[in-house]
Each structure stands twice: as structure tokens, then as C-alpha cells.
Amino acid sequence: MSVLVFIDHSAGQIKKSSLEALCYGAALAASTGTTAEGILLGTVSQDLSELGCYGIGKIHQVASDTLNNLDARVFSTVLAEAVRSTGANIIVFSNNLSGKAIAPRLSARLKAGLVSGAIDLPQVANGFTVRKTVFSGKAFANVSIHTEIKIITLNQNAFPLTAGQGTAQVIPLDIKAAAPDVKTVSATQSSGQVPLTEAEIVVSGGRGLKGPENWGMVEELARVLGAATACSRPVADAHWRPHNEHVGQTGIAIAPNLYIAIGISGAIQHLAGVNRSKVIVVINQDPEAPFFKAADYGIVGDAFVVVPKIIEAVKQLKGVA
Amino acid sequence: MKILVCISKTPDTTAKIAFKDNNTKFVAEGVQWIINPYDEWYALVRAIELKEKDPATILHLVCVGLPDADPVIRKALALGGDEAIRVNADSQDSYYIAAQIAAVAREGNYDLIFTGKETIDYNGASIGGMVSELLDLPFISLATKFELAGSLATVTREIEGGEQTEQVGLPLVVSCQKGMAEQRIPNMKGIMGARSRPLKVVEPVTADTLTSVVSFELPPAKAGVKLVSADNPAELVRLLHEEAKVF
Incomplete structure (x- = not known):
């Protein structure tokens, strides 16, 4: 036993x-x-x-x-x-x-x-x-x-x-392993990044960010927080971000200590993938976004103004550049 | 080439989740039922694509469920598939379900068995692995790409923070997730054709139930959102640091 x-x-x-x-x-x-x-x-x-x-x-x-x-x-x-x-x-x-x-x-x-x-x-x-x-x-x-x-x-x-x-x-332990069925051909690993399912903090972006060119601030916030990046389903479907970043019911389910959702309205399918997060922060221009009902903290405002200020405040707090 | 796709009936992704009879049963009244999205969008559609490439392919669907699963099975046949088999049984235990699927698979002698990575109701992510063990076949889980050349499969699967591509010979069991294929909408020809395709009902084989659900619970409601002014995002950082203590 x-x-x-x-x-x-x-x-x-x-x-x-x-x-x-x-x-x-x-x-x-x-x-x-x-x-x-x-x-x-x-x-x-x-x-x-x-x-x-x-x-x-x-x-x-x-x-x-x-x-x-x-x-x-x-x-x-x-x-x-x-x-x-x-x-x-x-x-x-x-x-x-x-x-x-x-x-x-x-x-x-x-x-x-x-x-x-x-x-x-x-x-x-x-x-x-x-x-x-x-x-x-x-x-x-x-x-x-x-x-x-x-x-x-x-x-x-x-x-x-x-x-x-x-x-x-x-x-x-002396146990003889049989020959494997599976032969590995190649492996790609996004180096230097925190794997999404192991991350304690996840910063995620949605359609509200308007296009892939605006992901710089999501990545920057993730960097200063030591976080992984994620996205909503429409973002992955539009190929703004790779599909392995898609969190939600049909993507990856995650349960970090902190989930920061930027420009994500919070459809029930998205919530299903993130609702086990311990603390949820929602930043959205629309005060009616359903995500606020599932959030612990929120800011109603323009992400393009708010997020850079958050990055500055985190840098100050952590004393990093 | 014979492919078997395992499908399951699940509540719609927007269904209200509630329980009755002292929290022992899911409230199914008023719930719309769908094909489990992982089974449909990824496993079934990829199998249909393989059949389109090689029309000699025989594609069967299997579902373990009672007669109320038939509309969902017909919907799956409307997307594609030559025949569906329903094992007339209802269980929440994944071993019991896997044993039923393994019995159907042994009978049909399939080269390739696809499952979705998990169902969106019980989230067991167990059927593919169990079926492969019961049949003593190789198993690749959480596949995002699948290509076939003769009897050699090249499969890409998710690894922590990346992807790995592997080669393995058929017969094989694969659990499928996002990336395998794109969602399809059935067309009129498919819907009409689905009515004439066989939906065979077979009785379950004897199998043990290893687990059972004792009760369900709903998570406690959130206390409510604490809103911070957009003029002062630094206050949010302070709250996260000092109050929530998340960094």
C-alpha cells in the first residue's frame, strides 16, 4: 500500500x-x-x-x-x-x-x-x-x-x-522497455517563453485589439510579469496568433493564479477555458462586456491607453526596465 | 483503409449547467444537444478529408448512447461517413464506454481510430487512451495535424510550449484537437444522404464500471468585480500586488 x-x-x-x-x-x-x-x-x-x-x-x-x-x-x-x-x-x-x-x-x-x-x-x-x-x-x-x-x-x-x-x-528499477512505436521527427519549442499550461500568470488578447500588429503591448506586459501569452478563439481563427495560444472551451483550458483579459468580451465558451483562474482581470472598452461578471478586477477603458500605463506601473513596482 | 470516429452527444456550449435530485443529476430539460465539438470539428472532419482524398476509404462512426443520441448521430452522418453504429448503453464511466468502443473496433478491424481530445461535459480525456490500451495499439494524444502516406502516419501533437511531429505505423488511435481540421457546416445533399445511410444499433458487451459520479456542485458565485478607473491603471497594479497578492 x-x-x-x-x-x-x-x-x-x-x-x-x-x-x-x-x-x-x-x-x-x-x-x-x-x-x-x-x-x-x-x-x-x-x-x-x-x-x-x-x-x-x-x-x-x-x-x-x-x-x-x-x-x-x-x-x-x-x-x-x-x-x-x-x-x-x-x-x-x-x-x-x-x-x-x-x-x-x-x-x-x-x-x-x-x-x-x-x-x-x-x-x-x-x-x-x-x-x-x-x-x-x-x-x-x-x-x-x-x-x-x-x-x-x-x-x-x-x-x-x-x-x-x-x-x-x-x-x-530494472524494467525492460519495449521498442517505441512512435518515432519523433521534429520538435519546435517557443524558447524563452513560459508554457501556457504551466504559467502562473497569463496575459490574453481578444478581437478588441484590432489586429496582430497590436500584440506588442500584450507581449510586453507578459514579459514584465513573467507571464505567458494567450488569445481568444476569433483571434486564433483569424491567424493573428498561433492556435496553440487559443484558450477557451475548444482550445486550451488553463487555471493560472492571474488571468488578464484585454479586449475579450467573455463569451461563455471563452470563460469555460479560464474560469478556474484564481484572479481574473478584465480590461474592456465596453462596460456591458459579459466578462466583467466573471472578473475580480476590471477597468472599463481603451486598452491602447490603459495597458501601457499598467506596464509602466509594473516596471516601477518590480524595478525593471 | 477503414476509419472509425468516436462521437459523443454533449450539451451545447452555451447550455445552462444545473443539477437536480439532490445534485446527483444534470438538468437535461431544455438543453440543446450537439456532437461533442472535439469529436466533430477535429476528429470527424479530418476523417472526412482523408476519405475525400482516398474515396476507397470506409468511414464509420461509433457512439455509445441511448436512442436519444440518434439525432446527433444523424447530424454527424450529414457531415460525412458511410455508416454509424450506436451501442445501446448509457454510462458516465469512461472504462465502460471504452470497452464498448473497443468491442466495435475489434469487430470492424479498423486501421485508424479517431476520438476528440475530451468531451466538454465530463472532460475525462480518457476514451482514446483506454481504447488504444484495450486494443494494444499505439496512441497519439492531443494531435493538431495528421497526414497519411500508405500505412505510415505523420502526426503533430502538442507538447508543453510547442509541438512535436512523430511518425507511427497503422493501425493507430489518435485523439484530436484544434488544428486538425476546420469546422464544417453540413449541406443539403449531406443532410438528405444521412437519412439513407445505415445507423446500426448494437447491444453493449459486458463490461465493468470502475467509477461513478456521486454528486455534482456548482462553483461558488464570484463576489463581484472591483472596478478601477481608467485614469489610474497604477491602482490596479497596486491592488493585484497588495490585495490579491498575485505578483
Whole structure:
């Protein structure tokens, strides 16, 4: 009986979303009187024993270079073996891109009930019930898992990342990985930018900005705040911005600590992708824009006047140029 | 070449979300039902494009649902597809649904199975992965582009902060998202043709239910917006820093 947390990484770096999953796993283990362990497939540059500071006693590692690239079938096979050999009965993933690829496969392979998109620790007093977002963030569901082995994927930015003291024991696991089905041909990464789903602050622009040439101030505000940039659906559809920046019901759903919407009216489909943000700021010329009803702070005014002044104020506050 | 597209019936994106019977059931009365947008705009339309390129392609749709799903299935057939299969069952458990789809897929021996990346009601994002595992096939999730040359697929998928292009041989399961295709509106010929295309109803296979929804909740209402004057945007920055403490 233990909690096993899948540790996701890319380019040698452990993803922040997986650190959140480790904290969640440690808290879950503490509340159920068991221990939390980690499992990492592949290799990273970081010393894995440091992950003990998140309350993790043991880190299992299958240190094969072929596992540095995600192949859903290979990963689910290796993880199923790891679950068996560690005796884990709860497996935690981040509900990030890798989690979405692997967790359902592992669920089917182990016939272990899966709740994806958890936002809280499970209620274990009477059964095992996990709260998750449904209806694209417009509601929550409490979902009960009936199987002995349980799998949870944790929404990003839903559980606080807290580091304490401690060193984890790193244990090599000898599990043979089959040859991957998938061959990577090329990868493009927008360097120097914060990935949208991992960002704590997101600055987003809509049709109110009138054209792609006006995105300079959105990018500048994002830069001074250390934020990622996003956009509404009409903006992505008009090719003003790449479609991987589109947040909303049919784009990416995000839950940053701060979401700043500039020139976005706030259609219900857009809100569905951002309503889990902790603080929402809306800047719009139209006082009737529906987004103000979902916002925590707002300015009714011309974005072209207001945003540069906000950038100045942030620069002053942070003492940056 | 045989393609299977998994479709699901979901409430319209603007539907009012409310619950009844002590918050255990979704209020379906007055709700307009649509094809789950990820299934329709991306999975189905891309499959139709592949069939247009190679007319010998056989395109089937599968939906796990009760007879009230039929109008949505007909709507999907109006966009394209040679035949639809409805598995006559209703479940909120993704493993149960995946087991039904896997049974249909085994029967039909498909080369390619497309799903949407998730449904907009339960947001499980699980069906594609589960079906691929049950069939022991490769799986590419969150695909934004899909090209086919013979039996070799070149698929671009989302990675954190970018995209990755991968090659993998058929048979294959792919979950589809924005970028795969553009939304289409069915034309009159499609709508008329959809009526004559077969909609087969099959009974479900025996499968376990691994999870169940105990109850629903609506999020607490927002306290209301605090408006800052457009003449003093610096005040907004002060509030975000000192009151909301977000930076």
C-alpha cells in the first residue's frame, strides 16, 4: 500500500506540474497513513534525491534513454510493471499532456478506476471520492472509484507546491522497455517563453485589439510579469496568433493564479477555458462586456491607453526596465 | 483503409449547467444537444478529408448512447461517413464506454481510430487512451495535424510550449484537437444522404464500471468585480500586488 507519483520531464528538467503532483501524493499518503513514492522513466539532469523535500521517501527510476521520449504504449507497460513491483495502490499523475496520454492507458491496463482533472485530495472517510472539474470548469463532480488500485490525474495549479526538508532514496528499477512505436521527427519549442499550461500568470488578447500588429503591448506586459501569452478563439481563427495560444472551451483550458483579459468580451465558451483562474482581470472598452461578471478586477477603458500605463506601473513596482 | 470516429452527444456550449435530485443529476430539460465539438470539428472532419482524398476509404462512426443520441448521430452522418453504429448503453464511466468502443473496433478491424481530445461535459480525456490500451495499439494524444502516406502516419501533437511531429505505423488511435481540421457546416445533399445511410444499433458487451459520479456542485458565485478607473491603471497594479497578492 503506497502512493506512487509519476514524475514527468522534458529536456532533462522535471516539470513543475509533476512537483505539484508529488506534493499532492505526499499529502494523500499522509492523510491515508501510508507513504508516497515517485517513479521517473528516463533520465534527468537533476539529483533525484532532492525531491525528498516534497515529502517523498523513495524515487524509483527506470533509467533508460529510450524513455526520454513519450510513447504511450511503452510507458503504460513499464508503469504497470512498476505498480506491481512497488505494490502501489494509488497512482498520481499531473493532468498535463503526458498524464492525458498515459493515465487512461494505465487505467485500462490495470483495470484501475481513473479520475482525471482532480482539484482536491480524495475524501476517504466513506469510500474513495475525488472532486474534479466537469462541464469545462462550469461545475464540479465528486467521483467515486470502486477498484482496489486507483488512478488520479491532478489539474495543474490546483494544489500548492510546498517544499520542506528531506532526501529521497533513489532506487533503480530494472524494467525492460519495449521498442517505441512512435518515432519523433521534429520538435519546435517557443524558447524563452513560459508554457501556457504551466504559467502562473497569463496575459490574453481578444478581437478588441484590432489586429496582430497590436500584440506588442500584450507581449510586453507578459514579459514584465513573467507571464505567458494567450488569445481568444476569433483571434486564433483569424491567424493573428498561433492556435496553440487559443484558450477557451475548444482550445486550451488553463487555471493560472492571474488571468488578464484585454479586449475579450467573455463569451461563455471563452470563460469555460479560464474560469478556474484564481484572479481574473478584465480590461474592456465596453462596460456591458459579459466578462466583467466573471472578473475580480476590471477597468472599463481603451486598452491602447490603459495597458501601457499598467506596464509602466509594473516596471516601477518590480524595478525593471 | 477503414476509419472509425468516436462521437459523443454533449450539451451545447452555451447550455445552462444545473443539477437536480439532490445534485446527483444534470438538468437535461431544455438543453440543446450537439456532437461533442472535439469529436466533430477535429476528429470527424479530418476523417472526412482523408476519405475525400482516398474515396476507397470506409468511414464509420461509433457512439455509445441511448436512442436519444440518434439525432446527433444523424447530424454527424450529414457531415460525412458511410455508416454509424450506436451501442445501446448509457454510462458516465469512461472504462465502460471504452470497452464498448473497443468491442466495435475489434469487430470492424479498423486501421485508424479517431476520438476528440475530451468531451466538454465530463472532460475525462480518457476514451482514446483506454481504447488504444484495450486494443494494444499505439496512441497519439492531443494531435493538431495528421497526414497519411500508405500505412505510415505523420502526426503533430502538442507538447508543453510547442509541438512535436512523430511518425507511427497503422493501425493507430489518435485523439484530436484544434488544428486538425476546420469546422464544417453540413449541406443539403449531406443532410438528405444521412437519412439513407445505415445507423446500426448494437447491444453493449459486458463490461465493468470502475467509477461513478456521486454528486455534482456548482462553483461558488464570484463576489463581484472591483472596478478601477481608467485614469489610474497604477491602482490596479497596486491592488493585484497588495490585495490579491498575485505578483
